[in-house]
Amino acid sequence: MLVLAAVLLVVAVFRPTLGGAPAVTRIAGALEPSIFLIVDRSAAMAPHLPAVRDDIDAVIDRYPDARFAMITFDARPALDWPLSADSWSLRPVVSAMSAYPAGAESTTNSGAASTVLRYQLISAVQQFPKAPNLVFYFGAGAPDSTVPQRAFQVPENAVAGGAVIGYGTGATPVLQPVAGQLGVPYRERTDLQSVDEAVPAAVESGQGSENAKTAVGFELYWGMAGVAALLILVELYRALRQLRRTRLDRIVVGR
Structure with missing residues (x-):
């Protein structure tokens, strides 16, 4: 017995x-998007940062199960938040974000985050090959900068969507090319009643389930x-x- x-x-x-194939268990989070937040923290962004914080919160609300990374910059980039699904802990970091002190506006580079973003995207594609990568850029376009602006060079087909959102006058001439380099649309914040208008609908990927079984x-x-x-x-x-x-x-x- x-x-x-x-x-x-x-x-x-x-x-x-009986009568079909066995169940397939999907790894939790394998299809949820990886979202990269690129935030200009130069002095020119100081008056706009309260709106940027609200806009980032709106993106997090739209994608509650996504992974997020936040890269900030002025003349140089900083990875303030590595790619993580812990959006609950990311919110206080966003709330505490402030502009860098005035005095270095002439060296602000709108493309300073290019290399960091590139390697973050490469890593995300390797770890989550089936997940879409979205990039949201929030900036003022370095209106007082006197240095050549660096171009973004992202891996081919690595960015599935997102938006470049410009704040303040003078952002459009610099940030429209940035949007083209990233392969996402450019929107002026003053033209939007809410940042939701520039945020794509959430990806249908079985969000919220620990193990999706088919x-x-x-x-x-x-x-x-x-x-x-x-x-x-x-x-x-x-x-x-x-x-x-x-x-x-x-x-x-x-x-």
């Missing part, structure tokens, strides 16, 4: 299915496991009953 129970448990491990047919493993458990209980009952009889026999002989 125990041998039969063992055989049933071994077969159940392979999840046999099954065709009727799975038999649970029935086999149940029968095996019943056989084991019967065998255990027999063993206990035999043990009790043996002990009673010893007591009688001892008398």
Whole structure:
């Protein structure tokens, strides 16, 4: 009986299915988008940062199950938040974000985040090859800069969507080319009632499920496991009953 129970448990491990293929379990988060937030923290952005914080919150709200990375820049870039699905902890970081002190406006580079973004995208594609990568750029276009503006060079087909959003006067001439380099649309913030207008609809990817299962047919493993458990209980009952009889026999002989 125990041998039969063992055989049933071994077969159940392979999840046999009646009338179709076995269920396929997807890794949690494999299809949710990876979102890269590029934020200009130069002095020119100081009056716009409250709006930027609200706009980033709107993006997070639109994609509650996404992974997020945040790269900020002035003359140089900084990876303020590595790619992570912990958007709950990202919100305080966004709320505390401030502009860099005035005095370096002439060296602000609208493309300073290019290299960091490129390698972040390469890493995301390797880790989550089936997930779309979205890039949202929030900037003022370095209106007081006197240095040549660096161009973004992203891996081919690595960016599936997003937007470049310009704040303040003078952003458009610099940031429209940035949008073209990233392959996303450019929008002036003053033309939008809400940043939601520039945010694509959430990707349909089974968001919110720890393990999304797709099954065709009727799975038999649970029935086999149940029968095996019943056989084991019967065998255990027999063993206990035999043990009790043996002990009673010893007591009688001892008398």
